[in-house]
Amino acid sequence: MIVVLTIGLILSIYIYLQLQPPIRKLIKSTRAVAEGDFTYRVEIGKENELGELALSFNNMCNRLQELDKLKADFLANMSHAFKTPLTTVQEAARLLLDGAAGEISEQQRRLVEIIESDNRNLVTMINEVLQVSRIETQMSEINCRSFDFSVLVKDSLNRFNLLAEKRNIRIIKDFDEQIPAFVGDYDKLSQVVDNLLENAIKYTEEAGRIIVTLRTVRLGSNNFPVPRRFTLKKGVNYLGFEVFNTGKPIEKSELIYIFEKFYQGKQKPRIKGSRGSGLGLYIVKYFVERHNGVIWAEGLKRKGTAFRVLLPFSFEETS
Ligand SMILES: Nc1ncnc2c1ncn2[C@@H]1O[C@H](COP(=O)(O)OP(=O)(O)O)[C@@H](O)[C@H]1O
Ligand SMILES: [Mg+2]
Structure with a gap:
């Protein structure tokens, strides 16, 4: 047995x-x-x-x-x-x-x-x-050249001035005085900034406010939030870019989905007839990551929504 x-x-x-x-x-x-x-x-x-x-x-x-x-x-x-x-x-x-x-x-x-x-x-x-x-x-393809990132942001702001004015939205610039030359793909990063600004205008209330921030960030500089999953390297300069808009803050439960292809969230555009394709943030995230950067969003209680980007000032393409 x-x-x-x-x-x-x-x-x-x-x-x-x-x-x-x-x-x-x-x-x-x-x-x-x-x-x-x-x-x-x-x-x-x-x-x-x-x-x-x-x-x-x-x-x-x-x-x-x-x-x-x-x-x-x-x-x-x-x-x-x-x-x-x-x-x-x-x-x-x-x-x-x-x-x-x-x-x-x-x-x-x-x-x-x-x-x-x-x-x-x-x-x-x-x-x-x-x-x-x-x-x-x-x-x-990513085609790199050296340029002034604050000029890129100002050009993008000029493209959206009229739309913002129409909705009585005030845009405030909060840029560091000296921003070093940035190396990256101007057109792709213009699309990143355009998309974030367009969303900010689209999802803020009439007569709302948008604050665009540009900083030079270093390890220990404490002048820009850094997500836990991203480590700032010693001796490397990063560009910190933020688009904040007033209005109903984006919900926490949505934050893991908004960068997905075709995802459209609970908040609907405040501009009539401007429903998008849900592809904007997917493209934005892709281009930020192709520059070895990171993007994340945060809903700030009772105040509004912030989209933040950290990008190394120059990067080695890995792929
Ligand atoms: N500034 C913002 N405030 C609130 N919600 C936002 C903001 N930006 C994006 N979202 C949410 O994220 C979703 C995805 O954005 P996006 O990929 O640009 O697509 P689309 O704008 O075409 O809907 C939006 O449908 C919206 O719900
Ligand atoms: Mg969009």
Whole structure:
């Protein structure tokens, strides 16, 4: 009896040890696929049921990867096809508003303004979809040069002055006097700043306030918050950039989702007809991280919402 039990026990342990590693591999792979990584493949190398399961799993991944590429190509092609006619409509509407085709009545102006502003939103959305498709196909290059970051922010502010004025929003600049030259991709970082400013204007209340802060941050300088997951390196200068807007603070439970693709939060834009695509912050985070930086948001009780960015003044591209 004892002998039979012992043999049974040894057999069970043997089977368990044989099964454990391939099952672990399969668990790891299904997790990766669930997170959207379709490049994962499982090597089990056994001609039994587990080997067959691995083969089916790999076939499924091949198919998912194909479909993912089809989806990305479709989106990129469609967006591209939409972009040209929409840009033409945009230019035509602007010309009408500027009086290039003669005087227009107040009523005509109001109608053309609707065409212009809805069309501008569409162009922004299409550009965001194209940007994401470039990011996903690894076609988004970072072209570095040295520039003055405060000029970049001022240029961006000029682009949004009119929109802010229209909503009676006051924008306050709080910049360090001396900001060293910054090395990075001017266009990509302009998109980062534009997106954060646009959101601030979009999500603040009428007659609200926006504060834009720019600091030179060093280890121990204590002039800008640093998230726990980010370590400032000794001897490295960082740029601290913050866009704060008054209004209902963003909820804590939302903070882990807002940088996800297509995520649109509980707060709705206060500007009529300006619903976005939920891609802005995804693109912003991607470009900040490509510059070895970090971005995070915080809802400040009863006061408003702050988006903060820390970027090393010059960086070595790792990929
Ligand atoms: N300044 C802000 N204040 C409050 N909520 C914000 C702010 N900026 C972004 N959000 C929230 O984060 C979500 C994602 O932002 P984003 O990716 O720019 O998408 P979109 O602006 O197109 O909705 C928004 O839908 C909004 O709910
Ligand atoms: Mg946005």
